[in-house]
Amino acid sequence: MQNIQELKYLWRNRNAYNEINIDDEEKMIITLISPMILCNEYGNIDSDPRNFIKIVQEEYPALECNDKYFIRHVTVYGYNSKWGLPRQQVQALASGSVFVFEIKDKDNDFSGLSTKAYGLRTNEGFGRITINIHGLKTLEKSDNENDEYVDMNLISQHAKPLIIYIEKEKLKKELIKKAISDAKNQKYILKNMTNSTIGRLKTLLKKSNSEEHFKKLLLEEFKKVSKINDIIKYLENNTFISILLSLETYQTFKRLDIDYIGNTNIINELFIFYYTKLFNILRYLKEKKEGAKNV
Secondary structure: OHHHHHHHHHHHOOOHHOOOOOOOOOOOEEEEEEEOOOOHHHEOOOOOOHHHHHHHHOOOOOEEEOOOEOOOOOEEEEEEEOOEEEOOOOOEEOOOOOEEEEOOOOOOOOOOHOOOOOOHHHOOOOEEEOOOOOOOOOOOOOOOOOOOOHHHOOOOOOOOHHHHHHHHHHHHHHHHHHHHHHHHHHHHOOOOOHHHHHHHHHHHHHHOOOOOOOOHHHHHOOOOHHHOOHHHHHHHHHHHHHHHHHHOOOHHHHHHHOOOHOOOOHHHHHHHHHHHHHHHHHHHHHHHHHHHHOO
């Protein structure tokens, strides 16, 4: 789930994206900086990218997209804290998806294009876009001896959020592998854990805003500590910071001069992501074990 605080940051700084220079351009490149939830003409949720193209072309007829887009889809989750229930899961266009529009008339004013959000749940940070951050100029390799190092201070503020997003996605892939490995190696956690307990743990995880907050919610929710004793032990022996530092992607972050360890929003997002995967895998292993017994 995309981090809401990061989306709010990008939206507050959207004015940096509003100056669209098309004097020497024949194309306009639109990039999603947050997931976009779309509807079709019948009002049903539909993640077909052509729904977004239709919206843009109706508002700006001078733009034309002949199926030139590069996208991927993502499942958007939600949680209603008032009712204590999960929201409907929907398919959306993922952050980083790119649409290439041909500019038929450069005299049009496109400045309003990036000042609004598109699709559903825009008040929650969905549907944000940015314009022409990729550029269309030929890239040339420099003779820099330290090619792996990238000075983030020299990178435009338009590209930096995308770089951070890409590195976060790489971190998540590593966290999934670690969650699978940890779940298999820590089978003792399943000893006193029922499916109901795992479900309650996932609910508390959604309510938590940090690792320490999650531990506090655990002790408040479970009166019988024996049910969660192994989980508490695992949390104490494996702080999430130590888990992150053990990942190979951390070295990439260091080379990019990104201090994600100091960004509590990123830390909390990855913490919830890792333990959600871990609990899902533990439930799968438990069901698999019980199924084998029944056979």
